[in-house]
Amino acid sequence: MSEHAEKQARSAQSASREHVKKPGWLTVNVLNRAVAWMTRRGLSVWGSRVLAVRGRKSGEWRRTPVNLLTVDGRRYLVAPRGHVQWTHNMRAAGGGQLHLGKKVEEFTATEVADDDKPAILRAYLKRWKAEVGVFFDGVGPDSTDQELRAIAPKHPVFRVHPADGR
Template sequence: MSAHVQKPGWFTINVFNRVVAWITRRGLSVWGSRVLAVRGRKSGEWRTTPVNLLTVDGEQYLLAPRGHVQWTHNMRAAGGGELRLGKKVDTFTAVEVADDDKVPLLRAYLKRWKAEVGVFFAGVGPDSPDEELRRIAPDHPVFRITVES
C-alpha cells in the first residue's frame, strides 16, 4: 500500500471543509457532497469529514483525493459508516477497490471534480491515458459503498 498523503492546509481545514460540511449538514449537496461519519479505528469515536459521493454505472464510491488519510484508515478498520445529508443518514458497508479496477473511477472522479481536487493528482486529469491513471491508482484509495436498507 502506498503511503501517499497530502495533508490539507489551514484554509482547507478551517474554512473550506467547515463551510462545505455546514451546508451539507443543512441538506444542500455541493456537487455531490456528503458528510462522511466513520468510527475511529483506535478511539471508536465518530469522525466526520466532507466527501464527494461518486456514482458510476449505478454503483456508489468514495475516493480519497488526498491519499491515505485518516478517514481511509478508519474505513478499512470499520468496514463502513454513515453518509449524511441534512437529516438524512444512510448507513453503508464499504469494500476497498483494487488498484487495477480504479482507472474508470479515477477518470470519472476527475471529470466531475478536477477543478476542486485536480492538484492532488500529480498532473493526471480525466483525459490522461490509462497508464497514467494506473500509475497514480495506489495513491488514491477508493471504496465501493453499499447503502443498507
Template sequence: MSTHVQKPGWFTVKIFNQAVGWLTGRGISIWGSRVLAVRGRKSGEWRTTPVNLLTVNGEQYLLAPRGHVQWTHNMRAAGGGELRLGKNVDVFTATEVADDDKVELLRAYLKRWKAEVGVFFKGVGPDSPEADLRRIAPDHPVFRIAVTK
C-alpha cells in the same frame, strides 16, 4: 500499499471543509457532497469529514483525492459508516476497490471534480492515458459503498 498523503492546509481545514460541512449538514449538497461519519479505529468515536460521493454505472464510491488519510484508515478498520446529508443518514458497508479496477473511477472523479481536487493527482487529469491513471491508482484509495439502511 502506498503511503501517499497530502495534508490539507489551513484554508481547507478552517474555511472550505467547514463551509461544505455546514451546508451539507443542512441538506445542501455541493456537487454530490456528503458528510462521511466513520468510527475511529483507535478511539471508536465517530469522526466526520466532507466527501464527494461518486456514482458510476449505478454504483456509489468514495475516493480519497488526498491519499491514505485518516478516514481511509478508519474505513478499512470499520468496514463502513454513515453518509449524511441534512437529516438523511445512509448507513453503509464499504469494500475497497483494487488498484487494477480504479482507472474508470479515477477518470470519472477527475471529470467531475478536477477543478476542486486536480492538484492532488500529480498532473493526471480525466483525459490522461490509462497508464497514467494506473500509475497514480495506489495513491488514491477507493471504496465501493453499499447502503444498508
C-alpha cells in the same frame, strides 16, 4: 481477512507512508467547514456528504466532508489526498454513515483494487478536478488508463453498499 484484502492493506500502508497530501489552511478552515455546514443542512454541493466512520483506535465517530461519486449506477468514495485517517478508519470499520441534512444512510464499503480504479478516478477527476486536481500529480480526466493506473495505489477508492444490502 482474504488474500486480496491483505494485499490491498499492505499496499495501502506502503503508499500511506509516501503519499499523504495534507489540505491547506484555507481548505480546512474555510472550504471544508463551509461545505460541511451546507451539507449538514441538507444542501449537497456537487454530491457532497458528511462521512461518519468510527475511529479504528478510539471507536469514536469521526466526520469529514466527502464527494460521493456515482459511476454506472455504483457509488464510490475516493480519497483525493491519499491514505488519510478516514481511509484507515474505513478499512478497519468496513463502512459508516453518509449524512445529508437530517438524512443518515448506513453503508458498508469494499475497497476497489488498483487495476479497477482508472474509470472511477477519471470520472472523479472529470467532476472535481478544479477542487482536487492538485493532489493527483498532474494526472487528469484526459490521462491514459496507464497514467491513472500508475497513481491508483496513492488514492484509496471504496465502493459504497447500502447497509440493507440493496
